[in-house]
Amino acid sequence: MKDITIQEWKSLIANDDNAVILDVRTQDEVDEGALENSLHLDIFMGQGFIDEVKKLDTKKNYYIYCRSGNRSGQACAIMGQLGFENTYNMLGGYTAWVED
Numbered sequence: 001m002k003d004i005t006i007q008e009w010k011s012l013i014a015n016d017d018n019a020v021i022l023d024v025r026t027q028d029e030v031d032e033g034a035l036e037n038s039l040h041l042d043i044f045m046g047q048g049f050i051d052e053v054k055k056l057d058t059k060k061n062y063y064i065y066c067r068s069g070n071r072s073g074q075a076c077a078i079m080g081q082l083g084f085e086n087t088y089n090m091l092g093g094y095t096a097w098v099e100d
Helices: 006-014 027-031 047-053 070-081 093-099
Strands: 002-004 019-023 061-065 087-090
Touching (some): 006 019, 006 061, 006 087, 047 070, 061 070, 070 087, 087 093
Parallel strands (some): 019 061
């Protein structure tokens, strides 16, 4: 897991053909706005979140965000335990993205 700034996120993702953007917020939060082409898996689904994550390709690079960066950090940790090697946590989350 690596914590990255909004600027690092934009730079890395622009050149990453193996990238998956993962939104771990609630559906209500997603309804208020989300990053284009993001996959939504609500971390608050608990075991359901883990079950869905296990279906993902561990060889992809996952750029993960939530509202502020806390839940996405937790998602990165969970995914690391499940064998995902490349997870990136957006510092400041969607709130920082909108303000950028």
